[in-house]
Amino acid sequence: MLGCFLSPGIERKSMSVESTLAELVRIDSRSSVSNLGLINHLLPRVEAAGLCARLFPYADEHGVKKFNLVAVHPRSLADGGEVELAIVGHTDTVPFDPAWAEALTLVERGGKLYGRGACDTKGFIAAALAAIEEADVRRLTRPLALVLTADEEVGCLGAKRLAEARPFSARHAVVGEPTSLRPVRAGKGYCLAEVTLRGREGHSAYPALGASAITRAARLIARVERVAEELKRDAHEAFDPPYTTVNVGLIEGGTAKNVIAGECRFTLEWRPVPGQRPEVVAELVRREAEDLRRGDEDFDCEVRVVRLDGGMETGRDAPIVRALEEATARAAGTISFATEAPQLAELGADAVVFGPGDIRVAHRTGEFVPASELNGAVPILRGLIERFCGPGHQ
Numbered sequence: 213m214l215g216c217f218l219s220p221g222i223e224r225k226s227m228s229v230e231s232t233l234a235e236l237v238r239i240d241s242r243s244s245v246s247n248l249g250l251i252n253h254l255l256p257r258v259e260a261a262g263l264c265a266r267l268f269p270y271a272d273e274h275g276v277k278k279f280n281l282v283a284v285h286p287r288s289l290a291d292g293g294e295v296e297l298a299i300v301g302h303t304d305t306v307p308f309d310p311a312w313a314e315a316l317t318l319v320e321r322g323g324k325l326y327g328r329g330a331c332d333t334k335g336f337i338a339a340a341l342a343a344i345e346e347a348d349v350r351r352l353t354r355p356l357a358l359v360l361t362a363d364e365e366v367g368c369l370g371a372k373r374l375a376e377a378r379p380f381s382a383r384h385a386v387v388g389e390p391t392s393l394r395p396v397r398a399g400k401g402y403c404l405a406e407v408t409l410r411g412r413e414g415h416s417a418y419p420a421l422g423a424s425a426i427t428r429a430a431r432l433i434a435r436v437e438r439v440a441e442e443l444k445r446d447a448h449e450a451f452d453p454p455y456t457t458v459n460v461g462l463i464e465g466g467t468a469k470n471v472i473a474g475e476c477r478f479t480l481e482w483r484p485v486p487g488q489r490p491e492v493v494a495e496l497v498r499r500e501a502e503d504l505r506r507g508d509e510d511f512d513c514e515v516r517v518v519r520l521d522g523g524m525e526t527g528r529d530a531p532i533v534r535a536l537e538e539a540t541a542r543a544a545g546t547i548s549f550a551t552e553a554p555q556l557a558e559l560g561a562d563a564v565v566f567g568p569g570d571i572r573v574a575h576r577t578g579e580f581v582p583a584s585e586l587n588g589a590v591p592i593l594r595g596l597i598e599r600f601c602g603p604g605h606q
């Protein structure tokens with residue numbers, strides 16, 4: 213961990229949220245490259261706003277340096293100290309098609325701001341910065357944190373490191389993701405396993421001499437469908453669809469059309485509803501594999517779990533949920549995609565997911581955030597800062 217940076221004492225003229233977003237979009241911060249450029253750009257601004265910033269560097273699995281940034285007020289907050297409100301955004305974006313010439317140039321058309329990350333999640337970061345600057349943190353009486361993470365799009369890896377390092381704990385958190393400015397209090401988890409079936413290679417003219425790994429995979433996948441049906445019984449009505457979903461998204465196997473396949477692999481992805489143990493699907497699929505082995509002695513199957521993130525749920529009556537419902541005049545909903553909210557929950561927070569833009573256009577070529585939502589997010593976040601950290605806080 214690096215120490216708190218000294219404020220360079222820069223007085224910045226207030227920038228429009230759009231121009232802040234244009235600057236952020238210009239800096240390429242796909243998960244495959246370092247986010248240092250973006251962090252270096254944001255640091256002086258965060259410091260000038262009166263927050264004390266610390267960087268938490270790490271090398272990703274390809275050796276690329278990544279940085280989480282935790283900026284707090286007041287400067288005197290102890291390491292591991294509790295903040296009242298954490299505002300969290302991820303700095304990385306998904307890749308973009310090289311044919312999208314304006315991916316790194318914010319372009320406005322008909323009230324929509326286009327650019328990679330405009331919706332997910334640089335728009336939220338731009339709005340959060342504006343809200344913090346407007347709030348004037350020096351007058352706040354309770355601790356506030358702005359948390360900028362790396363590697364969200366590749367498995368919330370930055371947030372997981374923070375949850376482990378625990379540089380702070382939080383009572384309430386707003387996790388920025390495009391929810392069209394609707395508060396979201398619960399989300400499904402995300403889990404992934406790689407399943408490998410092995411058989412015996414042989415000449416396809418003599419099936420009895422071999423055992424097809426592809427046929428074995430097909431039998432198991434038919435059982436996966438059955439598991440998916442079984443999971444519907446564990447309903448969580450707040451979600452659409454209201455149960456844990458399962459997907460076999462990739463399959464690969466065999467070496468030639470006239471060879472009995474020796475190996476077949478497929479991915480097994482599931483999104484567990486909160487309250488359900490994330491391991492459940494892997495256990496059920498292993499049970500099915502065991503059952504298949506009863507009729508096929510050398511049925512050889514390995515289920516290797518590579519990701520196991522459970523769902524999250526914050527109570528309907530949590531103060532942060534109520535506050536955002538009031539501020540947006542909309543009831544809190546749920547989402548079926550994974551966010552960093554579970555890591556903030558690990559850090560002690562009642563977490564809500566919230567931000568400008570629509571998740572359905574995120575990750576696409578031509579992703580955009582509506583300018584009205586981008587600007588609309590600022591007073592809402594500003595109001596939360598005031599409500600949870602301001603002098604009037606009860």
Ligand SMILES: [Zn+2]
Pocket residue numbers: 302332333364388389390
């Ligand atoms: Zn995102």
